Amino acid sequence: MNFELLKELSEATGVPGNEDNIRKIVARELKGIGELSVDLMGNVICRVKGKGKNPKKLMIAAHMDEIGFMVKYIDDKGFARVNPLGGWDPRMMAAQRVKVHTESGPVPGLLMPGTKPKHMLSPAEIGKAADVNDYFIDMGMDGETAKKKVQLGDSVTMDRDCQRMGNLITGKAMDDRACVFIMIEAMKAMKSNDVEVIGVATVQEEIGLRGATSFASGEAVDMVVALDVTLSNEIPGIPAEFQVTQMGKGAAIKIMDSSLICHPKMVDHFKKVAKKNKIAHQMEVLPAGGTDAGGVQKQHGGIPAFTLSTPCRYIHTVNETVHQDDVQACIDLLARYIEDAHKGDYTYSL
Template sequence: LVDNISVDTLGNLIATRSGSGPRIMLAAHMDEIGFLVKHIDDKGFIRIQPVGGFDPRVLTAQRVFIHRRTGDPLPGVLQPGTKPIHLLQPGDGKELKLDDLFVDTGASAESVRSTVSIGDMITLNRPTTLMGNTVVSKALDDRLGLYVMIEAVRAATSGTAEVIAVATTQEEVGLRGAQTAAFDLRPDIAIALDVTLAADIPGTPTESSVTLLGKGAAIKVFDSSQLPHPAIVDTLRTIAEQEDIPHQLEVLPRGGTDAGAIQRSRGGVYTGTISIPCRYVHTVNEMAHVDDVEACVTLLARFIETVSLDQLRHP
């Protein structure tokens, strides 16, 4: 599948397949949003620091794992520091904030402090479930991007490109792994693989849905981190049309991907993003359609096989 695998200083996993053509960097991040231990109080309750963006409305009563320096992950429950509903009085209700949340492990303060340290990472605990033609899980952002990247490299059996598949770190806190990897690798062309919003749900106007679940791979046109190179967008659209790959165009008003950092590396990189439509992003129940995922794999594989610097420079 690849000729060389290495890990850089920031923990990016870099897999390279040699070729004589353009150097194509693929980027999908392997970090997920979570928390770290900020404080352990006298009763053993753990206060947390978010690592990445969360909506506190979806976090109450979620189960978590605390990843300790030694030993197995310690299970816990994420709870708000407010009165139980049975004790609430009229007017007690308030908007939940991340600072209200704590983790209860059910253990004594002495036990918690002996095994848990400030800075230990905390992740949400939720299994993956297949529901019809959809997959539901935490951290599909960006496990799906990693899947698309790996399977597209496997499927791309022709062409001359040098392919560098990078499983990046620290995307959720500032695109940091992609930034350093791109500087070091000096790609000619780059494609980021990530999820995007599919807000085709009750309560969201159709014009604000961004993408639709089950309608194919999303070719990014805009997000707040980048304007994808027009030649990349056009090339992806042409491939999708010629190969009858289901696809849609994506305009994401807020948010970004690793492409935002890669595009600005050194003198600039021909950069774009292929997105997997996903409902309920940054929750424990992210949902994606299997057909959309496979459309992304096919689109990326055909791009790897056929793209050239000449066609990007002279579209």
């Protein structure tokens, strides 16, 4: 597996609406595969013409954006206040290093809750959860300097490198850069495509599936496969019924989440392709959370939609962690599905 590329994608920055940095890397990688374009939302689109007769259009969606923050206020002492972009759990935000992306480049900062140090807390205050709005960023600047350097609307991302840890790979933004990686690698690995493949590295997924939905409202595709991470909670303290998927047990074939009931015939098709090619896979029912497929499904009178998931521990924290075998299984399964996609009949009959 090309770990160096996955690491580069994970460490690149791009909050919803400000995906410039990650977009450059994705475009560089997709360039050699098909015809490349970027739309007015910022989605990067890579088209590979279908070799079959009257080729169907298969959209693949993996989102480039990561959860982060936007500067909304700078006080006279130079501390910045931020607005969250995407679903943060305030408990997971404490004491993190961040990058504040200013016009003149990124500056380092510390994301801290406005609370007394441990030594000074009363028994009643200990264990009280912080709210997103309790947080500020210390950039080591006085008020005047900070106000000159940092503008309202500047984006803020977590600062965390990507590393191997046993068979696992851990870093920030595996949601959804692991799947951007899977899309790139599968489009490189596919041996044939009778369908037209439209790989879309989407924007603004984390704030409501906006990039994928807008793209699909303009282009009538015949089916969509979204790629996203899913919960893998087999960790201490979580009962088995809440574990959703298991690390290292293969690509997760989604049946449903809160945005989507995957098209049953696409679910069957993916299962068949996985079995035929002996690719490790598991089934997934996710009670909460959504993917780009949920937005695309509702366009143009309804589009057969499916999500191929990668099991991930600690989602929406700086320690998003995937298993290398699951990533590889997703690459293999997506590549084999693309080769077989023209055989899919997702119509209903009466």
